[in-house]
Amino acid sequence: MSKGDEGYGKWEELVGAALLGTDRRRGGGPAGSPEALLDAAAVHTVRRRAGLRPAAAGPRPEPAPRDPRPAPPEEARRRLSQLLAGRTGAGSGSGRRGAAPDLTELLPQWLAAAARHGYRAPAALVPALLDAARARTDLRPQALALAGTRGLWLARLNPDWRFALRGGAGGARELPDVTDPAGVERLWQEGLFAERVALLGAVRAHEAAAAPRLLATTWATERAEDRLMFLDSLRVGLSEGDEPFLEAALGDRSRNVRATAAELLSALPRSALAGRMAERALACVGPEGVTPPAECDAGMLRDGVVKRPPAGRGERAWWLGQIVEAAPLSCWPERFGGLGPAEIVALPVAEGEGWTEELHAAWCRAAVRQGDAPWSRALLGPPSASPAAGPGTASLAERAKLLETLPDAERAEWVAEFIRAHGLSEAFQLLGVCVVPWAGALGRAVVDALDMAREAGSYPWSFSGVMGLAERCLDPAEAGRLEALTAATEEPPDAAPGAAAYWAEAFQRLVATLRLRAAMLSELAPAA
Amino acid sequence: MTEQGVRWTAEQVLALAPDDASRKAGSRLGGAGPWSQIGGSASGSVWGLCKGSGSKPYRTVVDLAGPAYKCSCPSRKFPCKHALGLLLLWSAEGVGEPGEAPDWAAQWLADRAAKAARPAAGAGAPVDEEGARKRAERRAARVGAGVTELEQRLADLLRGGLAGQEQAGYAGWEETAARMVDAQAPGLAGRVRELGTIPSCGPGWPARMLEEAALLHLLDRAWLGVAGLPEQLAATVRSRVGLPASGEGEAVRDRWLVLAQYDSVSPDGRLTTRRIWLRGLQGGRPALVLDFGPPGRPPGLSLPVGLVLEAEVRFRPGSAGLRADLGERISAAVPCAGVPSGVSTGAALEAYGAALREDPWLESWPVVLGPVVPIPGELGWQLADAEGTGALPVPLTGSGSRSRSGLWQLAALSGGGPVTVFGECGHRGFTPLTAWQPDSPEPVALS
Secondary structure, three states: OEOOOOOHHHHHHHHHHHHHOHHHOOOOOOOOOHHHHHHHHHHHHHHHHHOOEOEEOOOOOOOOOOOOOOOOOHHHHHHHHHHHHHOOOOOOOOOOOOOOOOOOOHHHHHHHHHHHHOOOOOHHHHHHHHHHHHHOHHHHHHHHHHHHHHHHHHHHHOHHHHHHHOOOOOOOOOOOOOOOHHHHHHHHHHOOHHHHHHHHHHHHHHOOOHHHHHHHHHHHHOOHHHHHHHHHHOOOOOOHHHHHHHHHHOOOOOHHHHHHHHHHHHOOOOOHHHHHHHHHHHHHEEOOEEOOOOOOOHHHHHOOOOOOOOOOOOHHHHHHHHHHHHOOHHHHHHHOOOOOHHHHHHOOOOOOOOOHHHHHHHHHHHHHHHOOHHHHHHHHOOOOOOHHHOOOOOOHHHHHHHHHOOOHHHHHHHHHHHHHHHOOOOOHHHHHOOOOOOOHHHHHHHHHHHHHHHHOOOOHHHHHHHHHHHHHHOOHHHHHHHHHHHOOOOOOOOOOOOHHHHHHHHHHHHHHHHHHHHHHHHHHOOOO | OOOOOOOOOHHHHHOOOOOHHHHHHHHHOOOOOOEEEEEEEOOOEEEEEEOOOOOOOEEEEEEOOOOEEEEOOOOOOOOOHHHHHHHHHHHHHOOOOOOOOOHHHHHHHHHHHHHHHOOOOOOOOOOOHHHHHHHHHHHHHHHHHHHHHHHHHHHHHHHHOHHHHHHHOOHHHHHHHHHHHHOOOHHHHHHHHHHHHHHHOOOOHHHHHHHHHHHHHHHHHHHHOHHHOOHHHHHHHHHHHOOOOOOOOOEEEEEEEEEEEEEEEOOOOOOEEEEEEEEEOOOOOEEEEEEEEOOOOOOOOOOOOOEEEEEEEEEOOOHHHOEEEEEEEOOOOEEOOOOOOOEOHHHHHHHHHHHHHHOOOOOEEEEEEEEEEEEOOOOOEEEEEOOOOEEEEEOOOOOOOOOHHHHHHHHHHHOOOOEEEEEEEEOOEEEEEEEEOOOOOOOEEOO
């Protein structure tokens, strides 16, 4: 506000007199005695306050782009605000007790469900959402998607939220029409990284071949970090149209870019790189046995094979693994006289020479990379078999990745069968890749296993990981069926003391959380 | 409306919660699960039985007009989680057709009704007029002595100059403030403490210190000549010095919209002050209702933003007619259906300026501003008229400023476009408290 009245200069004089003190100020001045100075200052102060005028407005922020998505219903908005407020509270830390549901872990599910309904974030909650995304990187993609254009608009204004402008999908500006070359060109040249990634996605969705053309226009001037991110964004919807561009990227300055280009090419079974790898692999592996490469030549290096093995691995085994991993799995049946994956995996290839483990591990990585369900199935073996005796790998992390290539229903069925055969203690990672909410049979297998653990008399916190997972992943419709388990049962004679009561409480919390999830999801459903 | 008036939104219910834990606990009880025998009356009350951990369910009743609560649970929180849960349930689903309250609820509701009908306590008591006059005289004499001493202190300050104040420290002013407390002039004590903090408040402090010293001097002089002042101004001076209000204020019956409610805690953490801003929908008059809470306890009165309650509000004499007490409530509170109309930045400052005529010590005046566009800035925020070029700064530091998170909420609501904002407009700028988006009647309390 401007001070704007005629006595402004006089006010400055009064302040000067007050700073100095009336004792030191001789010869008149605006006010002689302290009382007179205070009188004058009082008149001034009240007059200035009463006569205040608005100041000139500074530059206004550019208005945020309109977000055409609907806002969630009121109940759902309230739930989100609760979940965001609760996120800083006592989280899902260890030693969590009691029958009350845990709200923290429900936030990711709320965000995912809201995304399915295509909602935008309620404007008033966007700052809290950005704060949450800042604190929890796992929430970032979904939180930023929900916050949408309003979130990016805010992030431009507040340095605390700068992170939102890099990474994540969606743009602060509305994307231009992909058929408008000038608009596409402008955003590609001037846009923020997130906007450019979004633009690239939109252009690819419209015409696959246009994306590499767009990338090529600026490729030489992009930073290595950005080149890597752009390449990585091609992973989704990768097609043969991308091959020439990827092939060219095999000669990139950055080793990471080269490796990623090679990896992507190997996931295209008909690419030239895949063909070269198949040739190398078929030369090494066949019905007659395994002969790993004797050297890592220049061609292999250019195709992304890393020469130096990590500590403790042999050179030749290391090269073999990389070649087989990058070779299309479709090349093997012919080499093995028309056998299917399961039969090939079962063959005693190279037994006694010690290459079997290396070969099977490479096949596992190839099946994951190429998303090949028949090979995954063969490498996993029957779920009832002991993991150690499986054909592919005993590593649960690797098996979880193989499972991801199977169709949803088959995956759930396989894990359910695994739990029935081996119990819960090893199932944690496998459960993590199953689609939420869990299919009926899978959910029942988990609950039955938990109930058996209770009957065996152990403490529920030995299973807190699975219990937490169940709270997040069980179908809310199971809540009714679970009710029977919430009653405290008699302690088995050899049970740990107090275990029955703790189990009852744990099941109560499970039921309460499922009910809450059910309520949460129904709140998000648009009113009919 | 067949049942208990228009139902509140869940936000409005949750605004009643005394703390975060109650909010969460109440939310969990907001489903039909643990409840039985739920009902409500046409006169604005709801009740229900809530299953707890014991064998007997808790009996919960809420009088929506208060709102006031009664629950048989042992919780000392107020309202308890059961009352919140019951209100949430009512807000989400209603409680059906109005009916007869069960005995346990009816008794309490009847007691409340009887209490409301009774004349204000003390009105019928015999008044010892002579004694009261003597007490008032004694107190006036003590305040007078304090005022004279304070004038001496201010004169010393100006004689020696403000320049030394940065080094002088706060202790001297704290001592003077204590003398004002002894002189039974708590209003002066508060202003003296405030004065003592100014030298450590950053650039421009000498001008601010001179302003505050001058206004304190003005108050001293006004007190010394209070007998000659017009009655309203005299009442203002007495209340600014810290004397209890004498005489009855004006009672205004209206439908009062709750514009804002926020708490501040005294520097020593011992007292929570809750400010509730109301505006009469018919008369347009603003009112400030204060309530206080001892350490660790929130104040008892809670009125969620956006509710409208029909009630009698009694204004205290003086202080530009802002301070008020909530009197008899005529009906249950209901949510407001529209966005209050706002004024330009110029009109907001004019309103503050006009109010200074009645109370020159007034820091700010309640104003609904709008449509305005919030302009965030590294150095300071502004609220600018959507049509025109005028803008008000938003104070970021010092007394009366609000947290930055509330400002970011305001920016998020606006998205660079116009919003309506309620807040306190004064010589330091405009402090936003509540905002409305253009397309929604739902107020957002800025945290």
